Amino acid sequence: MPANWAAHLQRAMAAMQPEQMCSVEPQGAWVLREQIAKYLRNHRGIDCLAEQILITNGIRHSIDLVARCVVKPGDHVCVEDPGYPAVHQIFEEAGANLLYAPIDQEGLNLGGIIGATECRIAYVTPAHQSPLGVIMSATRRLALLDWAQRNNTWIIEDDYDSEFNYQSAPLPALKSIDTMNRVVYCGSFNQALFSNLRLGYMLAPPELQRKVLELWHTVGRSVGVSEQLGLAAFMKGPAFLRHLRRSRQEYQTLRDIVLETLRAEAPGRYRISGEHAGFHLILWLSPDQDENMLIHAAEQQGVVLQPLRHCCREIELAPAIVLGFAALTRAQAKYAARKLGQLLLPTPS
Numbered sequence: 649m650p651a652n653w654a655a656h657l658q659r660a661m662a663a664m665q666p667e668q669m670c671s672v673e674p675q676g677a678w679v680l681r682e683q684i685a686k687y688l689r690n691h692r693g694i695d696c697l698a699e700q701i702l703i704t705n706g707i708r709h710s711i712d713l714v715a716r717c718v719v720k721p722g723d724h725v726c727v728e729d730p731g732y733p734a735v736h737q738i739f740e741e742a743g744a745n746l747l748y749a750p751i752d753q754e755g756l757n758l759g760g761i762i763g764a765t766e767c768r769i770a771y772v773t774p775a776h777q778s779p780l781g782v783i784m785s786a787t788r789r790l791a792l793l794d795w796a797q798r799n800n801t802w803i804i805e806d807d808y809d810s811e812f813n814y815q816s817a818p819l820p821a822l823k824s825i826d827t828m829n830r831v832v833y834c835g836s837f838n839q840a841l842f843s844n845l846r847l848g849y850m851l852a853p854p855e856l857q858r859k860v861l862e863l864w865h866t867v868g869r870s871v872g873v874s875e876q877l878g879l880a881a882f883m884k885g886p887a888f889l890r891h892l893r894r895s896r897q898e899y900q901t902l903r904d905i906v907l908e909t910l911r912a913e914a915p916g917r918y919r920i921s922g923e924h925a926g927f928h929l930i931l932w933l934s935p936d937q938d939e940n941m942l943i944h945a946a947e948q949q950g951v952v953l954q955p956l957r958h959c960c961r962e963i964e965l966a967p968a969i970v971l972g973f974a975a976l977t978r979a980q981a982k983y984a985a986r987k988l989g990q991l992l993l994p995t996p997s
C-alpha cells in the first residue's frame with residue numbers, strides 16, 4: 649500500500665461534491681482522466697487529452713471490452729507466443745481464432761502472420777514483452793503499425809510494467825507514434841499501486857471508443873467514484889511519482905538480491921534474460937534439468953515456481969522459469985533464490 653494513500657482517499661471523500669456522487673461521467677471521473685492524460689504526455693510520450701481516456705478496472709478489463717466490441721466468433725486475433733495466458737483466454741472467450749506470433753530479439757515477429765487476411769486485433773507488450781522481457785525494436789514497431797494500417801487491424805498495446813525500468817528510461821509507448829490511429833493503449837494502476845485497487849484505463853481511437861462506451865452503458869460502469877477521486881488527488885501532488893520512484897528502487901533491490909544469491913549459490917548453472925525491467929525475469933535451465941522435478945522439489949521447500957511453458961501455445965522453448973520477485977519481501981527473495989540455486993544442476997560443458 650502506498651504511503652499516504654488512505655489520507656488522499658479520505659481527503660477526496662471529504663471534498664466530494666453532490667454532483668460527483670450521481671452525475672453521469674461514463675468515461676470516468678474527469679479529474680482522474682486529466683491526471684492520467686498528463687502522466688501519459690509527460691512519461692509515455694503520448695499526445696493525448698482527458699477526453700480520450702476511459703477508466704476501467706484494469707488492463708484485462710480494457711482488453712475484454714475491446715474484444716467484446718470487435719471480435720465475432722471465428723475472427724482472427726494475433727497474440728504473442730509465449731504470451732500472457734489471461735489474454736489468450738479473453739480472446740478465446742470472445743470466440744477468436746488465435747494466430748500465434750513468436751518473439752525474437754526484436755520482439756514480436758510478424759513473419760508467419762503477415763499474409764493472414766482479416767486479422768481483427770493484434771495484442772502486444774512492446775515495452776517489456778510478457779513474459780520474455782524483450783523490448784520491441786523501433787523497426788518492428790513501424791512494421792507492425794504499417795501492417796495494421798494496411799489490414800485494418802486494431803493493435804492493443806498492453807503497457808503493464810513500463811514504470812519499472814532498472815537500466816534506462818523506457819522507450820516511448822507504441823501509441824506515441826501511432827499516426828494512423830490503430831492503437832488501443834491500455835494501462836493500469838493495479839501493478840504500480842496495489843493489485844486489489846482495480847483501476848486502469850484505455851486510450852482508444854474514436855471509432856472504437858464509441859463502441860466501447862455503448863457497451864459500457866449497457867453493462868453498467870463498474871469503477872466506483874471514490875477510488876477514482878482518491879487516485880486523482882494522489883496523482884495531482886508529488887505522492888504518485890514519489891511512490892513510483894520508491895517502488896522502482898525496492899523492486900530493483902529485490903531483483904539484485906535474487907541475481908546475487910543465485911550467482912553465489914549456483915554459478916554457471918543457469919542463464920538469465922529479461923532482467924532489465926518489470927516484476928519478473930526468465931531463468932533458463934540446464935538441458936539436463938528435469939523441470940517438473942525442480943518445480944516439485946522447490947515447492948516442498950516452500951518456493952512456488954512458474955514454468956515458462958505455461959505461457960507457450962505453439963512455440964517450443966527450452967525449459968525455463970518465470971521468476972517473479974516484486975511481490976516478495978527481501979528475506980523471502982533471498983530464501984527463494986537460495987533454495988532454487990541449491991536445486992539447479994550444472995549446465996553441460
Ligand SMILES: Cc1ncc(COP(=O)(O)O)c(C=O)c1O
Nearest residue numbers: 706707708732778808836838848
Ligand atoms: C502482461 C500483463 N498485462 C496485464 C496484467 C494485469 O493487469 P490488470 O490487473 O490491470 O488487469 C498483467 C498482470 O500480471 C500482465 O502480466
